[in-house]
Structures are given as C-alpha cells and as structure tokens.
Amino acid sequence: MRKSIFIFIFFLxxxxxxxxxxxxxxxGALRPERTCFDAVFYDLHLxxxxxxxAIKGYNAITFKILASTKKIQLDLFSNMTIDSIVFDKKHxxxxxxxxxxxxxxxxxxPANTLQTLKFYYFGxxxxxxxxxxDTGFHWKKDA
Numbered sequence: 001m002r003k004s005i006f007i008f009i010f011f012l013x014x015x016x017x018x019x020x021x022x023x024x025x026x027x028g029a030l031r032p033e034r035t036c037f038d039a040v041f042y043d044l045h046l047x048x049x050x051x052x053x054a055i056k057g058y059n060a061i062t063f064k065i066l067a068s069t070k071k072i073q074l075d076l077f078s079n080m081t082i083d084s085i086v087f088d089k090k091h092x093x094x095x096x097x098x099x100x101x102x103x104x105x106x107x108x109x110p111a112n113t114l115q116t117l118k119f120y121y122f123g124x125x126x127x128x129x130x131x132x133x134d135t136g137f138h139w140k141k142d143a
Contacts, residue, residue, distance in 0.1 A: 033073035033102060037063045040114070053139050056122035058083075063116075065109045074101045076121060083120035092117070 039061055046057035061074070076082065078099050085092045085103055095102045109115055126136035 031073060032067075033069070033071050036067040036069040037065050037072050037109075037115075039063045050139060050141075052124075053127075053137070054122065054124050055137070058118050058120040060116055060118050062114060065111050065113050065115060068108050068111045070105050070108050072103050072105075074103065074119065075099050076101055076119075077126055079126065080121050080123040083122060085117060085119050087115070087117040 041062040043060040043062070044057070045060070046055050048055050063072075076099065078096070082094065082096070082101065085094055085101075087105065090106070092106075093104045095104075103117070127138055128136050
C-alpha cells in the first residue's frame with residue numbers, strides 16, 4: 001500500500017513539474033503564433049476598483065502582420081478572466097493554455113497589413129513584491 005501511495009505521489013509531482021515547464025515554454029518561446037505579427041500600439045482602457053482589488057477593461061491592440069496567419073498568441077495571466085475578443089465587430093474564438101491565449105481569426109490575415117482587435121478582460125491582478133523588483137498592482141493607500 002505504501003509503495004502504491006509513493007508511486008502515485010511521484011507521478012503527481014512529475015505532472016506538476018511538466019505543466020510548469022510547458023507554461024514557461026508557451027510564454028517565452030518564439031512560436032509561429034508569436035512571430036507572425038508585431039504589436040505596434042496598445043490602447044489600454046481600465047477601470048480600477050481598489051476596494052475590491054480588481055480591474056476591468058479592454059486593450060485595443062494594433063499589430064502588423066509579418067506572415068499571413070489565422071492564429072496569433074497573446075499573453076494574459078491565467079488568474080484574469082477573458083470577457084471577449086473582438087475583431088471587425090465579431091467575437092473571435094480562442095483557446096487558453098496557462099497564461100497563453102491563442103486567438104483564431106475566421107479568415108487568414110494577409111502579410112504587411114495593420115490590424116486591430118479589442119481584448120476585454122477582468123479580474124484580480126497579481127500583486128508581487130519580490131527580490132527581482134515589483135510587478136503587478138500594489139493596493140496600499142497613501143497617507
């Protein structure tokens with residue numbers, strides 16, 4: 001019985017390590033879904049709710065298509081909820097893997113064109129103070 005429990009725990013820890021590694025690869029690797037476009041402008045619209053430690057809004061992202069594609073990858077921390085992704089007044093489908101968001105376009109986007117989508121989201125942003133600097137939101141009030 002103890003041997004079975006040990007083997008079970010070993011496999012659980014292995015899968016957890018694999019998932020963390022896969023998440024880092026998705027976020028940092030130069031995949032085709034990342035290299036097919038170049039973001040040229042972010043128009044961020046946020047409502048900030050300090051008492052709830054939450055945000056809600058959208059980012060209108062303008063990007064240049066470098067290679068014709070039907071799918072791009074953007075990043076959004078997995079603790080944030082995607083409300084919708086809109087392109088040409090149409091809601092786009094997407095898949096989420098950890099912090100990576102793979103956005104599907106109905107038609108191929110031609111190379112050397114500028115495109116804009118609106119990425120609506122909400123949630124409780126990360127707040128970290130660590131040895132490598134501060135990241136995320138800080139909710140402390142000034143005196």
